[in-house]
Amino acid sequence: MLKAIIMDFDGLIVDTEVVWYHIYVEWFKKHKNYDMSVEEFLTCVGSNAEELFQKLDRQGIHVDRDAFVRDTQQRFIEESGALPAKDGVADFIHAARDNGVKVALATSSGRKKPETHLRRLGLLEDFDLFVTAEDVTRIKPFPDLFLTAASKLALSPVECLVVEDSLNGLKAGQNAGMRVLVVPNDVTKHCKFEGDLRVCDSLAQVDFNALMAEF
Structure with missing residues (x-):
């Protein structure tokens, strides 16, 4: 589940x-x-x-x-400083919360940048947990960020879905033993994504109910 x-x-x-x-x-x-x-x-x-x-x-x-x-x-x-949230992001996060699914952030950057942007976008309170480079010894492609998030949420890797845009993020999710949904951007679309994953062009394309049914 x-x-x-x-x-x-x-x-x-x-x-x-x-x-x-x-x-x-x-x-x-x-x-x-x-x-x-x-x-x-x-x-x-x-x-x-x-x-x-x-x-x-x-x-x-x-x-x-x-x-x-x-x-x-x-x-x-x-x-x-004025960039909008990407297409479908807010609806995806709200759909997760409406379905009782926790939402965590796991980033190789420090905490200040994402916290500042999410507050600006009105999304900060939608996250149950932040795990950043300040919380782990190794960042992506190592699995530490994702495993730390799962541990702090008291969940197993199989109960978590990683949502990423990069090859390093995909590798980190796979190394953590988690399923991965990849949403490339205009830079990372040049990556060759391989392995057990799902790829879509935008989170706006994701049917959250169908996603829940896959677990």
């Missing part, structure tokens, strides 16, 4: 990944004269940028992490 929905934030609830992608592309072109591909950017989607930066280091393209944050963080805040 489905008892909890565990949702990602970036790129799933609010389309921040597209904003970040354009910022990354422009920063690397300006500061490194380097054309970053979407495939390279996907390395850090759902996780963090360190793996990407280490790969570039090995190619002789060194990124000063502190300088990158200084150059990009404020622009990201400005460009993402």
